[in-house]
Amino acid sequence: MQCTEFESVLEQRSGESFPRAAAAHLDACERCRNLLADFQAIQVSAAALDTDLPEPPERIWLSVRSQLLAEGLIHAPVAEPEGFFAQLISWVPRPALAGAYLGLLLLAAILVGVRGDLSFLGAGTPALDVAEMAALRETLRTAEKETAVVVPVLHPDVTSTLRKDLALVDNAIAMCERKVREEPQNTLAREYLLGAYQQKADLLATIADHGARGD
Amino acid sequence: MNFIRHLAKKESCRASVLAFVFLLLLAWPASAHRIEKRFPVDGRPVVIVRNSHGRIDVKSWKRMEVLVVGTHGSEKTEVETEQAGNRIEARTRLNGQNLSPAEMEANFEITVPEESELQVHNDSGVIIVERVYGDMTFDTIAADVRLQEVYGFLMVKMTGGSLFCTKCAGRLEASSISGNIQLLQPQLDFARVQSTSGNILFDGELRRGTYSLKNLSGIIEVRFSPDDSFDLKASTVLGSIDNQAQLKSDPHGSSSGRQIPRASTASNSFIGTFKEGHARVELSTYSGKIQIRPRAQ
Numbered sequence: 325m326q327c328t329e330f331e332s333v334l335e336q337r338s339g340e341s342f343p344r345a346a347a348a349h350l351d352a353c354e355r356c357r358n359l360l361a362d363f364q365a366i367q368v369s370a371a372a373l374d375t376d377l378p379e380p381p382e383r384i385w386l387s388v389r390s391q392l393l394a395e396g397l398i399h400a401p402v403a404e405p406e407g408f409f410a411q412l413i414s415w416v417p418r419p420a421l422a423g424a425y426l427g428l429l430l431l432a433a434i435l436v437g438v439r440g441d442l443s444f445l446g447a448g449t450p451a452l453d454v455a456e457m458a459a460l461r462e463t464l465r466t467a468e469k470e471t472a473v474v475v476p477v478l479h480p481d482v483t484s485t486l487r488k489d490l491a492l493v494d495n496a497i498a499m500c501e502r503k504v505r506e507e508p509q510n511t512l513a514r515e516y517l518l519g520a521y522q523q524k525a526d527l528l529a530t531i532a533d534h535g536a537r538g539d
Numbered sequence: 540m541n542f543i544r545h546l547a548k549k550e551s552c553r554a555s556v557l558a559f560v561f562l563l564l565l566a567w568p569a570s571a572h573r574i575e576k577r578f579p580v581d582g583r584p585v586v587i588v589r590n591s592h593g594r595i596d597v598k599s600w601k602r603m604e605v606l607v608v609g610t611h612g613s614e615k616t617e618v619e620t621e622q623a624g625n626r627i628e629a630r631t632r633l634n635g636q637n638l639s640p641a642e643m644e645a646n647f648e649i650t651v652p653e654e655s656e657l658q659v660h661n662d663s664g665v666i667i668v669e670r671v672y673g674d675m676t677f678d679t680i681a682a683d684v685r686l687q688e689v690y691g692f693l694m695v696k697m698t699g700g701s702l703f704c705t706k707c708a709g710r711l712e713a714s715s716i717s718g719n720i721q722l723l724q725p726q727l728d729f730a731r732v733q734s735t736s737g738n739i740l741f742d743g744e745l746r747r748g749t750y751s752l753k754n755l756s757g758i759i760e761v762r763f764s765p766d767d768s769f770d771l772k773a774s775t776v777l778g779s780i781d782n783q784a785q786l787k788s789d790p791h792g793s794s795s796g797r798q799i800p801r802a803s804t805a806s807n808s809f810i811g812t813f814k815e816g817h818a819r820v821e822l823s824t825y826s827g828k829i830q831i832r833p834r835a836q
Contacts, residue, residue: 482592489735503777512825513776
């Protein structure tokens, strides 16, 4: 087995042990052993990020909030929220909102790492593999979970557009993911998939931004 | 007979007066929430507008002054303005929650010096800009953006809105998820345009500049004339390409000027050169249609 073949086995593996040929290659190849060790380290770090991140004390959020207010970046609400969604917003703690941003920041970091250049066109072939695809999907799912509850009451045109376009982007992601799974070498399909991930992140950021601004 | 005519005239006059009073009453609430502010500037101003819903009209004049006229139909909406040097800001503040769509509406008529920079955010409604020269950014969710005879670095980010750009010059970056994008008679040096499901139309000279038009589904249509000169690359994953331009092999590259099924990438590409290939055109769709057609004379 060659290193490239081992890499594709590594990408497609989901926890189970390696096939015999791959295990034999791993024994013989130091480069692939290092690669596996890196993967495992990333997995451990990612898991730790998800579970062991301590909740910042309330005073930190108060301090951040007062600073943002002082700089005019956010405004104090004028009236008490009355609507169903508005009550949800007021109920949602600030860390959850920050969590949505964190998710989007993570996604951006991954995208930058994967691609270097986020431009939709003209970039070289993105090196997005199955593991990265899964990581991006998971990040987006988490961000979406935390963003959905901060949708404030907006103009009906805006609400319907956001809903419709979120569904549209989800559909695009599903379509591109299917194609990439069928044809992993299809560079154009991969490029479209990255574009769709980025669009979803942008859309969630827009929704979160409206929630944060409270307008 | 004369009596009937006289009576008819009198009735018609009364109806006119009633109609006038009725129109006055209709106009009264709007004029009750109107602000008009003038801001003198001594250089190229940066005008920032932030609105929730409504129409934003921006036009230019020769004066070194920015005029902001804001109207809104509810006391729950406030229009605020601010000047700091050459930076002028106009924004809408919504007071309270559960506002009706009508209560959220605010409209702006803004007149700026010809050379001005604009940063406009409007969630829904429409933004119209005519004859302004300077860098501009537009950010909307459901609002359309209509630009006419503008020049500068133009950045348009929309979610569901559409862009209609007529005689735009400079550099353009525009994106929408479900909106359409139309570039009519553009004189751009660079355009990067993308829409997820919307149609993209390019109808103008192709003699210079770089154009990248991309969508996931929908139609990308490029109209060319015999005097144009461009390098073309069109790609699709699952869609179709209808090219009616007589392309020759690309003198700037090694590709042949015909459709090439690329087995390695499982996508279809079309690469070639029309005339000398002065402009560079890249078209890409995932499952939509790419149409390269001669312009009707």
